[in-house]
Amino acid sequence: MLDVVEASPDVIHAERVTSWISRQTDVDGPFSYHLIAGGRSNMTFAVKQEGQTLFVLRRPPMGPLLPSAHDMAREHRLMDALRDSDVPVPEMVGLCQDETVNGRDFYVMRFVDGIVVRDIDIASTMSISVRRTMSESLIKNLVALHRVDIDEVGLGDLAKRTGYIERQVKRWIGQWENSRTRELPIVDAVASALLYRMPEPNPTTIAHGDYRLSNCMMSSQGLVTAVLDWELCTLGEPMADLGGLLGYWHDPQETDPAGDAESTGLTGFLTQDEMASLYAEAMGVDMGSISYYRAFAQWRLACIAEGVYARYLGGQQGAQDEEIDLERMKDSVTERAERAAQLLDMD
Incomplete structure (x- = not known):
């Protein structure tokens, strides 16, 4: 893991949090x-203790929070x-x-050693066979997640069990309307197609909401050692x-709409x-509807990109503004929407 900065006292009250962790574990501070x-x-x-990472702590961001967001529990x-x-x-x-411990809810978990493949530089250090193993392990663990009996593990009341895709499409239509910076009829057309072409739903499962390569910890052999970033998880x-x-997965020679390798x-x-x-093959499901869900993913990513683009235009995205190719980001919105339209066989 890469250290960015040691936490300031207003973010982590080291003495009180250390005392709390020590009470939960058999490990005394300081940390x-x-x-x-x-x-x-x-x-x-x-x-950390003496340079070794022992645990990982998660807490909400600083500042005002939306009532339903950043739910540590x-x-x-x-x-x-x-x-x-x-x-x-x-x-x-x-x-x-x-x-009284740290001002906001937080939770602590044991550290899992591994690699987060967040960019092509990291992936390039791995052998061809390890890359294949990573691909297979990602699917194996997604299947494992979708096979979990939600009632047996006590998550049956986590969320509504019906209407997921309709809620998601309507939610992202709202996000698009709130952040759009220009008229892009193709985004609106894809939204309408997604609403009116919804396939019959599969049995409800745990849905991670952001399952991808960079949200998993991998071993050096290419096996998933931990699935991370559960903020968007629901039923x-x-x-x-x-x-x-697949929306984040790019085949060889395929152009990445984000403009990066x-x-x-x-x-x-x-x-x-x-x-x-x-x-x-593993789940025994019909792949006839996969194009719809791939289209939804591309369209959703287009809406997300437009939101980020709008925030950069408004100067709300912090100090990284100079590092971003705004024109490339702007173009990626159209490209993703066009890819979604192709997947839906829209004229």
Whole structure:
């Protein structure tokens, strides 16, 4: 894990949090706390002792929070519920909802060693056989997640069990309307097609909501050692998870709409069709509707890109503005929407 900065006292009250962790574990402090991910999303810290990472702490971002966002108890509940399943998740140390400890809820989990393949530079260091193994392991663990009995693990009341895709499409239509910076009829046309062409749903499962290569910890052999980033997890359509995974997956020679080289285009990674076939064989599902869910994923990513583009235009995205190719980001919205239209066979 990469240390960015040691946590300031207003973010992590080291003395009180250390005391709390020591009470939950057999490990006495002192600990140091190092931010490894943060911003508008939940903040993640490596909890270290003498240079060794022992635990990972998650807390909400600083500043005002939306009532239903950044729910630490929900994230903790999800991973704790999966502890005895075939889905690899970090071991939970505990959830703290006593705001006198650190001002906000937080939870702590045991550190899982591994590699996050977040860019092509990391993927390039791996052998062709390891890349293939990673592809297969990602599908194997997605299947394991979708096979979890939601009632047996105590997650039956996590969310509504019906209407997932319709809610998602309507939600992202709202996001598009709130962030759009120009008229793009193709985005609106795809939205309408998604609403009116919804396939019959598959049996409801746990839906991760953001399952992809960079949200999994991998071993050096290419096996998933932990599935991470459960912020968007709910009960829903399993094929939406597969479509989302393929939305971030780029075949060799395929142009990445984000304008960056994509790890999965390297030799050894399975193609999108091969990934879908592996999933279909393991789950025994009909792949006739996969194009719909791949289209939904591309359209959703177009809406997300427009939101990011709008925030950069408005100067709301912080100090990284100079590093972003705004024109490329703007073009990626149209490209993803066009890809969605192609997947839906729209004229």
